[in-house]
Amino acid sequence: MVIIMVGKKKIQEYEERMRQAIAILTEVSEDTTTPRNIRKAAKDSINALQDTQYTHAVRASNAISILDEILQDPNMPPYTRVKLWNVMSLLEAIKD
Numbered sequence: 001m002v003i004i005m006v007g008k009k010k011i012q013e014y015e016e017r018m019r020q021a022i023a024i025l026t027e028v029s030e031d032t033t034t035p036r037n038i039r040k041a042a043k044d045s046i047n048a049l050q051d052t053q054y055t056h057a058v059r060a061s062n063a064i065s066i067l068d069e070i071l072q073d074p075n076m077p078p079y080t081r082v083k084l085w086n087v088m089s090l091l092e093a094i095k096d
Contacts, residue, residue, distance in 0.1 A: 011056070014056040014060075014094045015056070017060075017090045017091065017093060017094060018049050018056070018059070018060070018091075018094070020090055021045075021049060021063070021087045021090045021091055022046050022049055022050070024083050024086060024087050024090075025042045025043075025045050025046045025049075025087060026042075026046065027083065028042040028080055028083055028084065029042040029043045029046065031080070033077065034076075034077060034080050035073070035075050035076070037070070037073065038070055038073060038075075038076055038080060041066055041067065041069070041070035042084075044066050045063040045066045045067055045087070046063075048062040048063040048066060049063050049091075055096055056094050056096070057094050057095050057096040058096075059094075060091040060092075060094040061091075063087075063091055064088055064091050064092065067084050067087060067088055068088070070084070071084055071085075
C-alpha cells in the first residue's frame with residue numbers, strides 16, 4: 001500500500017473545488033427542465049464526490065467518468081452541458 005502525502009493547502013484546495021462542483025451538480029439535479037437521466041447522473045456524481053473511502057483524485061475521477069458518459073446525450077440542454085463542462089474542469093485539476 002502506497003501512502004501519498006498531499007499538503008494541507010492542496011487538500012483544502014481540492015475540497016473547495018469539490019464543494020464548488022457539488023453546488024453546480026446540485027443545481028443541475030434540481031432543474032426540472034433537465035431530462036431525468038441527466039439529473040440522475042448529476043446526483044450519482046455528487047455521491048461519487050462524497051464517498052470518503054477514496055482519495056480526492058479517485059472521487060473526482062469517478063465523477064468525471066459519470067459525467068463524461070452523459071455529456072454525449074443529445075437531449076441535454078446547452079446551458080446544462082456548459083455547467084457540466086465547468087464541473088469537469090474543476091475536477092480535472094484534482095490529482096494525487
